[in-house]
Amino acid sequence: MPDADDTHELFRKSCLRFAEEKIIPHVIEWEEAGEFPRELYNEAAKDGVLAASIPEEYGGGGGDMLHSLVRTEGLLPCGSTGVVAGLGSLGIALPPVMILGTEEQKKRFIPPVCRGEKVAALAITEPGTGSDVAGVTTRAKKDGDDYVISGSKLFITSGVRADQVTVLTRTSEDKHSGLTFFIVEKGMKGYSVSRALKKTGWWASDTAELAFDEVRVPKENRLGNEGSGFVALMQNFQGERLGLAFMGHATAEVVLEDAIAYSKERSAFGRPIAGFQVTRHKLATMATKVLAAKTLNHSVARRVLAGEYLVTETSMAKNFAAQVAQEVCYEAVQIFGGMGYCRETRVERLSRDARLLPIGGGTSEIMNEIIAKGLGL
Ligand SMILES: Cc1cc2nc3c(=O)[nH]c(=O)nc-3n(C[C@H](O)[C@H](O)[C@H](O)COP(=O)(O)OP(=O)(O)OC[C@H]3O[C@@H](n4cnc5c(N)ncnc54)[C@H](O)[C@@H]3O)c2cc1C
Numbered sequence: 001m002p003d004a005d006d007t008h009e010l011f012r013k014s015c016l017r018f019a020e021e022k023i024i025p026h027v028i029e030w031e032e033a034g035e036f037p038r039e040l041y042n043e044a045a046k047d048g049v050l051a052a053s054i055p056e057e058y059g060g061g062g063g064d065m066l067h068s069l070v071r072t073e074g075l076l077p078c079g080s081t082g083v084v085a086g087l088g089s090l091g092i093a094l095p096p097v098m099i100l101g102t103e104e105q106k107k108r109f110i111p112p113v114c115r116g117e118k119v120a121a122l123a124i125t126e127p128g129t130g131s132d133v134a135g136v137t138t139r140a141k142k143d144g145d146d147y148v149i150s151g152s153k154l155f156i157t158s159g160v161r162a163d164q165v166t167v168l169t170r171t172s173e174d175k176h177s178g179l180t181f182f183i184v185e186k187g188m189k190g191y192s193v194s195r196a197l198k199k200t201g202w203w204a205s206d207t208a209e210l211a212f213d214e215v216r217v218p219k220e221n222r223l224g225n226e227g228s229g230f231v232a233l234m235q236n237f238q239g240e241r242l243g244l245a246f247m248g249h250a251t252a253e254v255v256l257e258d259a260i261a262y263s264k265e266r267s268a269f270g271r272p273i274a275g276f277q278v279t280r281h282k283l284a285t286m287a288t289k290v291l292a293a294k295t296l297n298h299s300v301a302r303r304v305l306a307g308e309y310l311v312t313e314t315s316m317a318k319n320f321a322a323q324v325a326q327e328v329c330y331e332a333v334q335i336f337g338g339m340g341y342c343r344e345t346r347v348e349r350l351s352r353d354a355r356l357l358p359i360g361g362g363t364s365e366i367m368n369e370i371i372a373k374g375l376g377l
Pocket residue numbers: 122123124125129130131132154155156157158199202207356359360361362363364365366369
């Protein structure tokens with residue numbers, strides 16, 4: 001993208017190289033297996049593509065928020081959003097530690113994840129509440145110096161193999177100011193993975209339901225004061241939603257590239273299918289939509305990076321890119337014909353993966369509610 005400076009462009013290229021060398025040769029196998037090897041976290045850490053936006057003092061790459069966004073652009077050509085999302089779960093799990101944690105907690109919970117030694121996940125959604133995030137019922141009850149956590153969480157990315165989970169709990173009845181984050185660690189008594197979920201897409205990313213059966217957690221694992229969770233959650237959502245917006249235009253860009261190449265190779269009625277005006281016009285419209293989504297996303301990201309708090313625009317970017325991804329993936333599959341329905345093609349995999357975009361991180365309907373509020377409605 002023209003407005004990305006050299007460090008972002010260089011970083012996007014290193015991520016692309018990582019995708020080409022370390023992911024693409026195995027991607028179909030990992031998709032079918034429903035997971036990628038744990039060692040990939042270590043390799044990504046060694047190659048500097050795991051924790052780009054975390055400060056160096058905590059083991060990250062010391063980049064800014066745009067580095068983690070262009071990372072998605074660099075990795076997505078691997079053709080598995082599941083790998084990108086699985087490797088990226090620290091991007092939503094660690095910000096609450098960065099925002100609310102003490103120095104001691106940051107030193108304890110962040111560096112092992114940045115080194116790829118521990119996997120981190122974020123657990124907000126519950127079987128009984130998703131869009132209404134402040135409706136969480138997983139309870140943390142104070143008991144001496146500890147808290148006892150009971151409840152369950154659903155759809156947790158990297159939840160099956162997470163070593164530490166940033167969990168949103170209820171510490172008082174007040175809807176918004178009764179929410180508090182804790183770090184729950186693998187091995188704590190009463191904490192377990194109830195099941196791994198089978199999904200439409202994101203096959204290589206594990207997605208879990210988690211159970212908390214009176215898990216005793218020391219107060220040293222509480223992030224911030226009691227009741228500080230909601231504000232940190234809202235801040236975290238901004239990063240997550242921009243990340244999903246970038247996933248949208250990056251997905252659309254990859255399938256567009258494949259569709260253009262295929263339209264030149266594939267012949268019907270004695271000519272390449274790109275020779276039919278209907279195909280060319282389809283591709284022209286797809287390319288226009290990709291450019292519009294990418295331009296909007298980069299513009300919002302740049303302004304956020306400059307210090308603006310853009311809740312409305314971030315929701316617009318997420319919705320627009322999610323919609324563009326659906327439309328461009330649909331047409332790419334159509335251009336591929338039968339091959340677009342076969343798992344060996346990127347367009348097939350990415351078109352399934354893209355269906356998550358209007359759902360995850362806040363649905364399109366919830367984004368529209370936020371946008372309407374921003375319009376004073
Ligand atoms: C693959 C995957 C990975 C995920 N990863 C994580 C994760 O790592 N951590 C985590 O905490 N969560 C995660 N999620 C959960 C995700 O954020 C939720 O699925 C999402 O927020 C929607 O919640 P829900 O599924 O409960 O839908 P619901 O809230 O039940 O919504 C159902 C429908 O009702 C609509 N609706 C609800 N309220 C309104 C309203 N006020 N106005 C209009 N329409 C409304 C919704 O838009 C939707 O269409 C993941 C989900 C998936 C599928």
